[in-house]
Amino acid sequence: MLAAAPTMNPPDVIKLASLYKSSSPPLIHPIQHPKLLQGLVSNVFSGGPKKSGMNKQAQEAGIDLLAHATSMYDGSEEDLGVVNARYEATKEALKAALQLGEHAQGKLSTEDARSAYQVC
Numbered sequence: 861m862l863a864a865a866p867t868m869n870p871p872d873v874i875k876l877a878s879l880y881k882s883s884s885p886p887l888i889h890p891i892q893h894p895k896l897l898q899g900l901v902s903n904v905f906s907g908g909p910k911k912s913g914m915n916k917q918a919q920e921a922g923i924d925l926l927a928h929a930t931s932m933y934d935g936s937e938e939d940l941g942v943v944n945a946r947y948e949a950t951k952e953a954l955k956a957a958l959q960l961g962e963h964a965q966g967k968l969s970t971e972d973a974r975s976a977y978q979v980c
Contacts, residue, residue: 866899870918873900877921880928891929900926904954905961923958927951 879886890896903914904922914922931950932943 866895866902868899868903868914868918868922870914873903873914873918873925874921877924880925887934888928888932889934891925897926897929900929905958919958923951923954926954 876891880888880891900922904919904926906914927947927950931946
């Protein structure tokens with residue numbers, strides 16, 4: 861049996877996201893911890909504020925953290941423009957996935973899946 865994803869406190873998610881948007885963000889590896897990622901994914905994509913308690917601002921912050929955690933790494937030797945482009949592309953793909961999930965309300969058609977694939 862899988863352990864339940866941790867519940868995320870919306871104000872904490874918003875504050876953490878603001879730290880990573882600052883001019884001197886903390887190291888990226890703490891937000892790459894599997895339990896934190898599991899909690900963010902579960903809470904952001906769980907069916908809206910009624911189920912997760914995450915308001916729109918907290919969902920946006922969660923998407924931002926997921927994009928940071930999955931597209932950046934500490935000590936990057938890459939060109940900053942490439943890293944930022946990867947982050948923006950990841951963030952847009954996560955937003956599209958959230959919108960798809962909200963639209964589908966748990967029922968995905970073949971056309972919905974094709975649309976999601978084209979976004980990525």
